[in-house]
Amino acid sequence: xxxxxxxxxxxxxxxxxxxxxxxxxxxxxxxxxxxxxxxxxxxxxxxxxxxxxxxxxxxxxxxxxxxxxxxxxxxxxxxxxxxxxxxxx
Amino acid sequence: xxxxxxxxxxxxxxxxxxxxxxxxxxxxxxxxxxxxxxxxxxxxxxxxxxxxxxxxxxxxxxxxxxxxxxxxxxxxxxxxxxxxxxxxxxxxxxxxxxxxxxxxxxxxxxxxxxxxxxxxxxxxxxxxxxxxxxxxxxxxxxxxxxxxxxxxxxxxxxxxxxxxxxxxxxxxxxxxxxxxxxxxxxxxxxxxxxxxxxxxxxxxxxxxxxxxxxxxxxxxxxxxxxxxxxxxxxxxxxxxxxxxxxxx
Numbered sequence: 001x002x003x004x005x006x007x008x009x010x011x012x013x014x015x016x017x018x019x020x021x022x023x024x025x026x027x028x029x030x031x032x033x034x035x036x037x038x039x040x041x042x043x044x045x046x047x048x049x050x051x052x053x054x055x056x057x058x059x060x061x062x063x064x065x066x067x068x069x070x071x072x073x074x075x076x077x078x079x080x081x082x083x084x085x086x087x088x089x
Numbered sequence: 090x091x092x093x094x095x096x097x098x099x100x101x102x103x104x105x106x107x108x109x110x111x112x113x114x115x116x117x118x119x120x121x122x123x124x125x126x127x128x129x130x131x132x133x134x135x136x137x138x139x140x141x142x143x144x145x146x147x148x149x150x151x152x153x154x155x156x157x158x159x160x161x162x163x164x165x166x167x168x169x170x171x172x173x174x175x176x177x178x179x180x181x182x183x184x185x186x187x188x189x190x191x192x193x194x195x196x197x198x199x200x201x202x203x204x205x206x207x208x209x210x211x212x213x214x215x216x217x218x219x220x221x222x223x224x225x226x227x228x229x230x231x232x233x234x235x236x237x238x239x240x241x242x243x244x245x246x247x248x249x250x251x252x253x254x255x256x257x258x259x260x261x262x263x264x265x266x267x268x269x270x271x272x273x274x275x276x277x278x279x280x281x282x283x284x285x286x287x288x289x290x291x292x293x294x295x296x297x298x299x300x301x302x303x304x305x306x307x308x309x310x311x312x313x314x315x316x317x318x319x320x321x322x323x324x325x326x327x328x329x330x331x332x333x334x335x336x337x
Binding site: 052053056057059060063064066067070 | 272273275276277279280283317318320321324
C-alpha cells in the first residue's frame with residue numbers, strides 16, 4: 001500500500017517539478033538572448049539559432065522525466081480494482 | 090500500456106501474425122523507399138545546364154549540409170564525414186516527418202531505432218578520433234596524458250593512476266553521449282505523439298461526421314519539433330566528432 005502511494009506521488013509530482021525548473025531555465029535563456037539581440041541586432045541570426053538549440057536541449061530534460069514516468073513508473077501504478085481492494089471495498 | 094500502431098500494421102495484422110517491431114520496420118522501410126524514389130527521380134533527368142526544380146532544391150539542401158559540416162570540422166575531416174552527417178540528418182528528418190501523413194507513425198517513436206542511430210554515431214565518433222590521432226594517440230587524448238608528460242620518471246606510477254582515473258571518467262562521458270542522444274530523440278517524438286493523440290481524443294465530433302480538429306496546431310508544432318530534433322541530433326554528432334578530432 002505504502003509502495004503504491006509513493007509511486008502515485010512520484011508520478012504526480014515528477015513532471016510538474018521538472019516543468020517548473022525547465023521553465024525557469026528557459027526564461028533565463030530567453031532573457032539573455034533578448035538582451036544580446038537588443039545590444040547587437042546584427043548578430044540576431046546566430047543568437048536565435050543558438051537559442052533554439054539551447055531551448056530544445058533544456059526541453060529534452062523535461063521529456064526525459066516524461067519517459068521515466070510513462071515507461072518505467074506508470075506501469076507500476078495500481079489499477080482501479082487493486083486500489084479498491086487496498087481500501088477494503 | 091497501449092501502444093500506438095500505424096494503419097498498415099493494423100490492416101496487415103488482421104491477416105498475418107506480426108511481431109511488435111514490424112510496425113517500426115515497415116515505416117522505416119517506407120521512408121527509405123520514399124527517399125530512394127525522390128533521389129532517383131531527381132537524378133534521372135540530371136543536367137548541369139538546365140537543372141529541374143527538384144534537382145536544384147536537392148542540390149541546395151546538400152550544399153547547405155556541406156557548408157554546415159565545413160563550418161564545424163577541419164577541411165579533410167569535413168570531406169570525409171559529410172556523407173555520414175548529411176545522410177543522418179536527411180534520414181532522421183524523413184523518419185520524423187512521416188508522422189504528418191495520416192495513418193503513419195514516426196519510427197523514431199521506437200526506442201530501438203534511436204538507440205541504433207546513436208550507436209552508429211558513437212562508433213563513428215570513436216573512429217574519427219582514432220583515425221585522426223592513431224589508436225595510441227586517441228588513448229592518450231582520452232586519458233589526458235598531456236597533464237603528466239613533464240613529470241619526473243619516479244612519479245610514473247602516480248601518473249598512470251591519474252591517467253587511469255581520467256580515462257575512466259572520459260569513458261563514462263563517452264558512453265553517456267549515445268544514451269542522451271537516443272533518449273532525447275525518442276522522448277521528443279514520443280511526447281509529441283502522445284500530445285497529438287490526447288488532443289485527437291479531446292476533439293468534439295458532431296453528428297458522427299463533423300469533427301473539429303483540435304490537434305491541428307499540435308501537428309504543426311510536431312513538424313517543427315521533428316525538424317529541430319533532426320537538426321540537434323546532427324549538430325551534436327558533428328560537435329562530438331569535432332571534440333574527438335581536436336588537437337591540443
